[in-house]
Amino acid sequence: MNPRATISLALAALLRNRMRSALTMLGVVIGVAAVLMMESLGKGATAYIEATIAGMGSNILMVVPGSAHGRTGGPSSSGAPLFGPADLEALRRGARDVGLVSPVSQRPLRTVAGGLNRSTPVSGVSPDFLLIRGWSVVQGRTLSADDERQAAQVCVVGHTIETALFSGSTALGKELRIHDVSCRVVGVLESKGASAFGMDQDDVIFMPFSTFSRRITGTDRIGLMMAAARSADRIDDAKAQITNVLRQRRHVLAGEEDDFSVRDPREVQAVLGQVTGMLTTFLLGVAGISLLVGGIGIMNIMLVSVTERTREIGIRLAVGARSADILSQFLVEAVVLSALGGMVGIGLGLLASVGLARAIQVPFVVPGGAVPIAFGVSVLVGVVFGVFPARKAARLNPLAALRFE
Amino acid sequence: MGSPALPESPLLELRKVSRVFGEGPALVKALEEVDLSVAPSEFVAITGASGSGKSTAVSILGCLDVPTSGEYLIEGHPVQTLHGDVLAALRNAKFGFIFQSYNLLPRTSALDNVALPLIYAGVDLAERQARAASALEAVGLAGREDARPNQLSGGQQQRVAIARALVNEPEVILADEPTGNLDSKTSDEIMQLISSLNERRGITVIMVTHDPKCAAWAKRRVVFRDGHIASDTKGAA
Ligand SMILES: Nc1ncnc2c1ncn2[C@@H]1O[C@H](COP(=O)(O)OP(=O)(O)OP(=O)(O)O)[C@@H](O)[C@H]1O
Numbered sequence: 001m002n003p004r005a006t007i008s009l010a011l012a013a014l015l016r017n018r019m020r021s022a023l024t025m026l027g028v029v030i031g032v033a034a035v036l037m038m039e040s041l042g043k044g045a046t047a048y049i050e051a052t053i054a055g056m057g058s059n060i061l062m063v064v065p066g067s068a069h070g071r072t073g074g075p076s077s078s079g080a081p082l083f084g085p086a087d088l089e090a091l092r093r094g095a096r097d098v099g100l101v102s103p104v105s106q107r108p109l110r111t112v113a114g115g116l117n118r119s120t121p122v123s124g125v126s127p128d129f130l131l132i133r134g135w136s137v138v139q140g141r142t143l144s145a146d147d148e149r150q151a152a153q154v155c156v157v158g159h160t161i162e163t164a165l166f167s168g169s170t171a172l173g174k175e176l177r178i179h180d181v182s183c184r185v186v187g188v189l190e191s192k193g194a195s196a197f198g199m200d201q202d203d204v205i206f207m208p209f210s211t212f213s214r215r216i217t218g219t220d221r222i223g224l225m226m227a228a229a230r231s232a233d234r235i236d237d238a239k240a241q242i243t244n245v246l247r248q249r250r251h252v253l254a255g256e257e258d259d260f261s262v263r264d265p266r267e268v269q270a271v272l273g274q275v276t277g278m279l280t281t282f283l284l285g286v287a288g289i290s291l292l293v294g295g296i297g298i299m300n301i302m303l304v305s306v307t308e309r310t311r312e313i314g315i316r317l318a319v320g321a322r323s324a325d326i327l328s329q330f331l332v333e334a335v336v337l338s339a340l341g342g343m344v345g346i347g348l349g350l351l352a353s354v355g356l357a358r359a360i361q362v363p364f365v366v367p368g369g370a371v372p373i374a375f376g377v378s379v380l381v382g383v384v385f386g387v388f389p390a391r392k393a394a395r396l397n398p399l400a401a402l403r404f405e
Numbered sequence: 406m407g408s409p410a411l412p413e414s415p416l417l418e419l420r421k422v423s424r425v426f427g428e429g430p431a432l433v434k435a436l437e438e439v440d441l442s443v444a445p446s447e448f449v450a451i452t453g454a455s456g457s458g459k460s461t462a463v464s465i466l467g468c469l470d471v472p473t474s475g476e477y478l479i480e481g482h483p484v485q486t487l488h489g490d491v492l493a494a495l496r497n498a499k500f501g502f503i504f505q506s507y508n509l510l511p512r513t514s515a516l517d518n519v520a521l522p523l524i525y526a527g528v529d530l531a532e533r534q535a536r537a538a539s540a541l542e543a544v545g546l547a548g549r550e551d552a553r554p555n556q557l558s559g560g561q562q563q564r565v566a567i568a569r570a571l572v573n574e575p576e577v578i579l580a581d582e583p584t585g586n587l588d589s590k591t592s593d594e595i596m597q598l599i600s601s602l603n604e605r606r607g608i609t610v611i612m613v614t615h616d617p618k619c620a621a622w623a624k625r626r627v628v629f630r631d632g633h634i635a636s637d638t639k640g641a642a
């Protein structure tokens with residue numbers, strides 16, 4: 001029998017029991033869909049992490065007080081002292097491969113303009129900060145070294161502030177009252193839109209660190225320093241230099257652990273990578289189990305089908321079918337069944353991947369490589385689990401099969 | 406068969422063929438040392454009481470079953486030595502079967518039922534359809550190509566089965582009670598058809614029947630009794 005005739009025979013047999021065929025395919029459908037989701041999610045998450053880290057600015061290092069090994073670090077949990085402007089100055093001079101460095105001190109504060117007010121995260125930063133973040137202004141100017149030196153009452157605002165407090169007309173040159181400190185808007189930032197987590201990244205105000213510490217917080221202690229290495233291949237050197245300078249300044253003895261930590265977002269990436277890895281492994285498990293269960297389901301239904309069609313097999317043998325013809329007929333039927341399941345699973349898996357990507361806010365990546373693999377696996381499942389029933393059919397004795405009731 | 410027929414050997418020959426079913430207390434000797442030879446173009450009617458071994462003998466003759474002991478020779482070649490695929494090829498090309506219960510594939514058109522042996526003969530689709538259609542025409546069913554078995558009367562279903570038996574131009578037709586489920590008028594028509602295959606085309610016919618009227622169509626009558634051949638007579642009844 002030629003292959004095309006065998007396949008159309010198999011399709012006809014499967015269509016005769018539509019419901020049963022559909023239910024039998026389910027395991028393979030789920031398994032294949034899981035394979036696709038796994039691949040898509042893994043790639044999407046990686047792309048997301050890379051994009052997020054790229055969006056933070058390039059070659060970034062973050063310096064926080066507290067040991068890297070003591071829970072989350074941070075001043076309160078470890079009792080390690082915060083940084084001061086002198087630390088910042090020391091890094092500027094002492095860490096050769098650190099190109100830019102800025103303190104970051106942030107508080108949510110009531111901000112008033114005209115009759116309108118809102119609570120907005122306000123940050124005290126040095127002029128380097130916007131360079132580190134790679135963030136430019138669309139109107140006016142950025143914060144300058146003079147602003148910092150003079151503790152000027154100026155600020156740069158995000159796009160949201162302009163729309164929320166100035167009803168869309170330009171904020172440039174207008175006065176804002178932040179925590180009862182009057183501040184002139186000297187620049188409006190380029191809009192970044194919502195973050196991957198849905199946070200409004202444009203709902204921000206930046207002012208000189210000197211102004212922020214003197215007028216608003218009343219302290220020049222720094223909880224976070226953000227630095228940028230001169231280039232990507234200098235990140236590790238920059239990190240070592242920061243560590244050296246700060247260990248000296250904070251009198252950490254040789255052999256003692258750092259009481260601060262220098263974080264490289266690429267490390268965060270590695271951790272997130274591990275999380276996605278676990279999720280991927282979980283989905284792989286789901287896929288494996290579904291495919292196994294699906295395969296057993298196919299074997300079961302094929303055995304039932306062989307029994308039901310014993311007489312048909314007898315008739316075919318009586319008119320000249322060889323046992324190889326019967327074997328291929330039932331094997332092809334099993335393979336067509338699981339391959340159809342595979343195709344449905346691929347469709348469903350792609351849809352589910354799009355949904356999942358939306359739900360957890362990562363970009364959807366077409367799992368290109370997974371499609372042929374998933375299809376191949378579904379065909380393989382059909383072969384592996386179809387062989388036993390098909391052999392059972394092929395070994396029937398013609399007379400016994402004809403007389404079967 | 407690959408090699409030519411040996412001279413003097415009959416077309417089909419059973420030599421001391423026994424067929425035993427089951428074992429222990431359930432053991433049944435369906436055939437016991439049966440000798441039978443059939444020449445080309447013979448028309449043999451096999452009769453006998455129920456359970457006397459007629460169907461068993463026909464199944465062995467048609468390579469659907471094998472003897473427990475003894476030899477079955479086709480044109481002098483012992484069937485026991487043949488590979489399963491060769492037996493399948495024999496069932497496909499040398500023999501045509503007609504059963505009491507028709508044994509058509511359900512939910513399959515008359516044309517496709519008739520074309521079935523040609524699929525396994527490796528004939529391509531167009532030729533399969535043409536040959537199946539002409540076989541249906543030969544049994545008087547032109548125009549019913551698309552009918553399913555459940556849309557046909559018993560007599561028509563048996564005609565489809567006969568067309569299927571004929572389609573690959575067999576040398577031997579084995580019929581096991583072909584008229585067993587039919588009324589006497591339809592029975593007569595079917596016998597007419599079978600007899601004409603023997604007379605016009607020279608096809609060897611071996612037919613099991615309980616009906617003396619059907620047996621009368623044959624030129625040779627073999628009577629089975631308890632797994633033995635009780636009598637074997639040639640010439641008109
Ligand atoms: N597969 C089988 N298993 C066990 N016994 C069998 C089997 N096939 C046939 N027999 C037994 O062999 C004997 C001969 O059976 P067979 O079918 O050849 O009889 P028959 O002459 O065709 O009868 P009938 O006229 O009723 O069709 C019977 O006793 C039957 O019970």
Ligand SMILES: [Mg+2]
Pocket residue numbers: 459460461581
């Ligand atoms: Mg019988």
